[in-house]
Amino acid sequence: MAVKLFSPYTIKGVTFKNRIVMSPMCMYSCHNQDGHVENWHRTHYASRAVGQVGLIMVEATAVTPQGRISPQDLGIWSDDHIKGLKELVSLVKEHGSKIGIQLAHAGRKAELEGDILGPSAIAFNEQSKTPKEMTKEDIADTVEAFKKGAERAKKAGFDVIEIHGAHGYLINEFLSPLSNKRQDEYGGSAENRYRFLREIIDAVKTVWVGPLFVRVSANDYQEGGLTPEDYIVFAHWMKEQGVDLIDVSSGAVVPARINVYPGYQVKFSETVRNGADIATGAVGLITSPIQAEEILQNERADLVFLARELLRDPYWPRTAAKELGVTIEGPKQYERGWR
Incomplete structure (x- = not known):
């Protein structure tokens, strides 16, 4: 039986050498609070490319200063950011990995000075700041910011763009009826709540023709919130x-109790994949090679996104290959110790 985890996967002419994806994880490491790439980012991402990860997704990168989760987030709101991001792309590609970037806006979950934005003036919890309800002009400006971010990602040489529509950040806030109480064309029905994401996708696609992913939170874990079945409808849209793959996560749009266990979100990926006939990525406490292979062989996802496991082991692909009986090439500089 062919091992699927180490089979190539191609989207729009871009081929990943295996199905292992480094999930976007915030590093909160822009110490000058200017959103620029620093040495930590260069080391962090390049080391996973040396470890032979097929696709490396750069962390949530803010399309506006106001859209940062924290002052230490990476940014792509200025042309000044392109140079550092271009260096990051070069470092990763040098080792044979593909690289993507997650374009993001934190919405009401931004922990910043000054006003923060949301679809409605509802705080995430009692300890959080209440956002300013976005005007039509705010919405149009934010859609344009995502477009400009995509233009800069293209100039930096990224292979993939992922739009961050999950984890309770701005796009997710528009999608969920728990956080979107608007009475205009951006609220109410599912189609209206989807309108903001629809406009962002359309805007991004005017400047980007490469692989396009969207990360979603496929379960709000709250009565009256969204379920995986709701996301089948969104995934069809x-x-x-022209979205190529849905990166299926869950939760965090409102405080909720979540039963967390190995692979707890994989079933949501499977539901969306089969229900909308679209490629998906599975994420969520995926740690073992056999677990990852099972997900792919049983067609529960097309790519496997690893997060904390790749923080613990940057060379996890080598670990997986040995366990699954596959030989993979490593850096020639490491040849004496690779096998």
Whole structure:
């Protein structure tokens, strides 16, 4: 039986050498609070490329200063950011990995000085700041910011763009009826709540023709919130707009108790994949090679996104290959110790 984890995967002419993806994880390491790439980012991402990860997703990168989760987040709101991001792309590609970037806006979950934005003036919890309800002009400006971010990602040489529509950040806030109480064309029905994401996808696609992913939170874990079945509808719409893959996570749009266990989100990936006939990525406490291979062989996802496991072991692909009986090439500089 062929091991699927180490089979190549191609989207729009971009081929990942295996199905292992480094999930976007915030590093909160821009110490000058200017959103620029620093040495930590160069070391962090390049080391996973040396470890032979097929696709490396750069952390949530803010399309506006106001859209940062924290002052230490990476940014892509200025042309000044392109140079550092371009260096990051070069470092990763030098080792045979593909690289993507997650374009993001934190919305009401931004922990910043000054006003923060949301679809409605509802705080995330009692300890959080209440956001300013976005005007039509705010919405149009933010859609344009995502477009400009995509233009800069293209100039930096990224292979993939992922739009961050999960984890309770701005796009997710528009999608969920728990956080979106608007009475205009951006609130109410599912189609209206999807409108903001629809406009962002359309805007990004005017400047980006490469692989396009969207990360979603496929379960709000709250009565009256969204379920995986709701995301089948959204995924159909995304597919019609030309989105190539849905990166399926869950939760964090409102405080909720979540039963967390190995692979607890994989079933959501499977539901969306089969329900909308679209490629998906599975994420969420995926740690073992056999677990990852099972997900792919049983067609529960097309790519496997690893997060904390790749923090613990930057060379996890080598670990997986040995366990699954596959030989993979490593850096020639490491040849004496690789096998």
